[in-house]
Amino acid sequence: MQIAKSWRRQPSNLRLEGTRCTGCGQLEFPTVIRCAQCGEIEFETYQFAGKGKVIVASTVYEATRDFGEHVPYCAAIIELEEGIHLATMITDVDPADVTVGMEVEMVTRRIAAQGDNGPILYAYKFAPQLQIL
Amino acid sequence: MKIEIAGVGTTKSAEKWELGLLDIAIKAAGKALKDAGSVTPDAVIVANALGGALGDQQNLALHVAGGLGYSHAETYSVCCDEASGGAAVRLASALIRSGMHDTVLVVGAEKTSDALPDMLETVRSAGLDAAREASFGFSPTIAGALGMQHYLSTYHLDKEAFYHIARIAHQHGSTNRNAIFPWALDRKQYLKSPIVATPLSVCDNAPPCDGAAAAILKKGSVQTSNVCILGSANTSDRKGIVFPITSLQLPAATQSATMALKEAGSQLSDMSLMELHDANTFLAALSIEAVGLAQPGKALERAQTDDFLLTGTMPLWTFGGHKSRGLAPGASGMYQLVEAVLELRGDAGENQITNANKALVQCLGSFGAQAVTHVLG
């Protein structure tokens, strides 16, 4: 059950694939079945670029089950370049150093293990954009 | 058509190790039935948000009806996150208004103390968007923390500003014998309370607890002296935690309150008290602004005054709200309704406000994406 769920969400979780509405061009992430703007039910796969900016961030000390291993970690709302707002974890940086407006990019990371014997979920997190010197 | 509230009852908000989910539901129902005198409901509606997910009794309404000894009642279980209580009352009203039934028992019940805290928070998160929020570890508490942070930076406030929300709730809860934390909260305690997710601390969050609250709804008679439902609305908005956090607005709460007031033929200023949804101080502040008690960004400024106290111009959380009385998620809306009824009947004891004529009661589900409002009088 959990394995099928992880498999089903792979395109969005590992490749940041969403949908572009063939009717009105609306972009959605993750994928949608029916366009809430125009009612269209046909979509093209849309590959999000995986770059964005932090809108607001929080350092989490008490996590939900399966997320305790990450504590303390940074939970944030970011805005993707394409305008979508996304709830995500910010990684590869001290949570206290995450600032509003910080430019971040998608990375693939371990999100949670479902119990001792369950599958491990890998998916997107966001990390500060690498500066090329 | 008028709908009367003919009887009410609650259990004490607590960790009740000796009683199960079904037990507390029947206990509250028994009190409401006794309060109403001799009535036999035609239907039983039970509000419960987490029981199924926590592996407890499912199809709860059927089992409550059975436990009460009713063999021919129509039963429905309502599961609308923390808006379950309000939604159940609205459904009961619809059954009565349609002419299908004359008397309906509504019970809200939740049993949280059988689950470990991280499990409970995980199950509470299931009311959010499962694919993009809950499965990434986001919970109502983390959403509240992000909302608080954005509120503070947008309106250039210090965290201390949120203290006043908790202060008012605890001041009112301090005289409520049914509250789980019946004590006043001073500024020092608030500021020293452990951080759950910055900037939100333990004192910003309503404590989960076991609890049940019930009411008997009846087709109203013209000369009734009972409190009546004058207006109601149940509205939804886009799902997800992102919109309230980034926009600092709760459109469903605004629309629901506006529609319920309109149906009641009332203005906001006609209300003698309000019970708003204070699952955390952030949602409480947004609710105050959403129903029109403060301009955007001004809820905390108004909370610093005496306006929202029992002796103020618009008392809020008259028995301590979820913050001090305790948060029994699926029952929370029923607690709010019962407390408002007690105020309007003049049965609120030490928590009684003067000249209680009308009340607005609003509960929120799924971090404000659903809002149910009742206007009572």
Ligand SMILES: [Zn+2]
């Ligand atoms: Zn479209």
